[in-house]
Amino acid sequence: MIDLKTLTIEKAHESFVKGEFTVRELVDAYLVQIKEKNETYNAYLEVFNDINEQVIRAEEMFLNNTATILTGVPFAIKDNILIQGHVASAASKILENYVSTYDATIIQLLKKQGVIFLGRANMDEFAMGSSTQTSAFGVSRNPHDESRVPGGSSGGSAVAVAGDMALVSIGTETCGSVRQPASFCGLVGLKPTYGSFSRNGLIAMGNSLDQPAPFTKTVAEAEIMFKILSQFDPLDATSISVENRVLKHSQISKKIGVPRNFLNQGGLDQRVLENFEQGLQKLRDAGYEIVDLVMPELEYSLAVYYIVMPAEVSTNLSRFDGIRYGHSSPGDDLLEVYMKSRGEGFGKEARRRILLGTYILSHGYHDAYYNKAVSLRNKIKQSLDKAFETVDAIATPTTPTPAFKLGEKMDDPVAMYLCDIFSAPANLAEIPAIAIPSGKTEDGLPLSFQLMAPRLREDVLFSIGKEFEQRV
Amino acid sequence: MCGYTSIMQLQDVKKIAQLARISVPDEELESIAKDMDSILGYIKQIEEVSVDSPIGESALINCVREDIVSNETGLYTDSILALAPHRDGNFVKVKKIL
Numbered sequence: 001m002i003d004l005k006t007l008t009i010e011k012a013h014e015s016f017v018k019g020e021f022t023v024r025e026l027v028d029a030y031l032v033q034i035k036e037k038n039e040t041y042n043a044y045l046e047v048f049n050d051i052n053e054q055v056i057r058a059e060e061m062f063l064n065n066t067a068t069i070l071t072g073v074p075f076a077i078k079d080n081i082l083i084q085g086h087v088a089s090a091a092s093k094i095l096e097n098y099v100s101t102y103d104a105t106i107i108q109l110l111k112k113q114g115v116i117f118l119g120r121a122n123m124d125e126f127a128m129g130s131s132t133q134t135s136a137f138g139v140s141r142n143p144h145d146e147s148r149v150p151g152g153s154s155g156g157s158a159v160a161v162a163g164d165m166a167l168v169s170i171g172t173e174t175c176g177s178v179r180q181p182a183s184f185c186g187l188v189g190l191k192p193t194y195g196s197f198s199r200n201g202l203i204a205m206g207n208s209l210d211q212p213a214p215f216t217k218t219v220a221e222a223e224i225m226f227k228i229l230s231q232f233d234p235l236d237a238t239s240i241s242v243e244n245r246v247l248k249h250s251q252i253s254k255k256i257g258v259p260r261n262f263l264n265q266g267g268l269d270q271r272v273l274e275n276f277e278q279g280l281q282k283l284r285d286a287g288y289e290i291v292d293l294v295m296p297e298l299e300y301s302l303a304v305y306y307i308v309m310p311a312e313v314s315t316n317l318s319r320f321d322g323i324r325y326g327h328s329s330p331g332d333d334l335l336e337v338y339m340k341s342r343g344e345g346f347g348k349e350a351r352r353r354i355l356l357g358t359y360i361l362s363h364g365y366h367d368a369y370y371n372k373a374v375s376l377r378n379k380i381k382q383s384l385d386k387a388f389e390t391v392d393a394i395a396t397p398t399t400p401t402p403a404f405k406l407g408e409k410m411d412d413p414v415a416m417y418l419c420d421i422f423s424a425p426a427n428l429a430e431i432p433a434i435a436i437p438s439g440k441t442e443d444g445l446p447l448s449f450q451l452m453a454p455r456l457r458e459d460v461l462f463s464i465g466k467e468f469e470q471r472v
Numbered sequence: 473m474c475g476y477t478s479i480m481q482l483q484d485v486k487k488i489a490q491l492a493r494i495s496v497p498d499e500e501l502e503s504i505a506k507d508m509d510s511i512l513g514y515i516k517q518i519e520e521v522s523v524d525s526p527i528g529e530s531a532l533i534n535c536v537r538e539d540i541v542s543n544e545t546g547l548y549t550d551s552i553l554a555l556a557p558h559r560d561g562n563f564v565k566v567k568k569i570l
Contacts, residue, residue: 355504
């Protein structure tokens, strides 16, 4: 019997090498879990039918000594990441039968490692949501309490790992879509520096914000994933070049900043605040100095995000028109085909955001909303850059509350958006951030601690993160 | 709500939906207008803060690659056309445009 609850990438690799269990035995153990649990939790939209071939390839890599630390590790992949020959629907009716014609760059990198793709994971439609309730294919449920949401938009990916239905999973972030479900499901979620992981082969939502991002149980595993997936890609115009990835190592100050003024936003739960204070104490115990920061610009982060993102959404999603691929409704003329295909194919939240973006970018509002938001985004970036001159990292809770009930917040879009208030600064400023489990509430709901670091300083997150993790 | 003025009128939603090429059933217009109002109400807070510099467009660089064929001709034709809702040989079939 393999203990999946405590299994990590390193332990699995060691067991493969020592012959304690085989890749096939591990994969079978996960498939048993999926069979038992997926009907309830809806982590996977599809379990792949080519797993056997993938297992054979991985086992061959162990036989000819070409295996790496990830060879044979079972993954769940969010449904907006392209794997050649498999459906990638972004949990939308409009792409229900879309078959990927190529591999995303991060999928190619994982294939080289010989990982096993178990299936595609549920998500909010087009990654628009914070609870996986906007999926066109049913909600996912939180493994810690099935009456609650797993968070989103990468909810299925989080449930797969938290529910022992995969060892690792890949989600995508536009504004907390990995950190927030990691927080709700008790996992580590790493949002890497913008441009460090390739976006080639991701179904785009907000191009200037999107990044693929891993879910793991531990910080060390997040570090393994970062080392493998952080690669320059000529197919992504915003990928950071090889020469710009070289770090000028700055002095470590052993100081961590807390933007106190920002914490009052979003209806912070008392239990979350207490847990956060305990987390800060753990870092003091580890020899860090905690300093208060005043960063008024951060308070506008979510408002800026809800201008920049819909603007990019309305542009990106214009490609889904019922002509070249995807859902197509019959109409008398071309305009009617467009209108009906898009009206019927997109769910409510996707339509809402496309309309909002169209409005924001329309004549007369472009300056007041979009241009101003872009200027404010620069201010937020500058304010964070300045803070990082004196502190190594900035800490906040990952989310204002623990996981909420299914159905909650569905008729109040702003309340739903506020779940991501502490996520927005990192996406807007293109900096890395990590969500680390920090304990549980009395009724067993996971809580989470967030650290942000300067661009390309994931190493800071890993080193502080590991010290934090040991003390939880 | 007291003192509440709505930003979005039903005809505004209709107009935007037309621009965005999305059909919206009449019975949904009201709830979309209400949702957009509450979101616009939230993002309006950016009006409170002043920004000194307009966005620096000079910082933008062109990163488009040279327009050269990098694939073997026809390599993806079949897999891409297989996804088209209406196909006629090696063409995607659409409604008459002119």
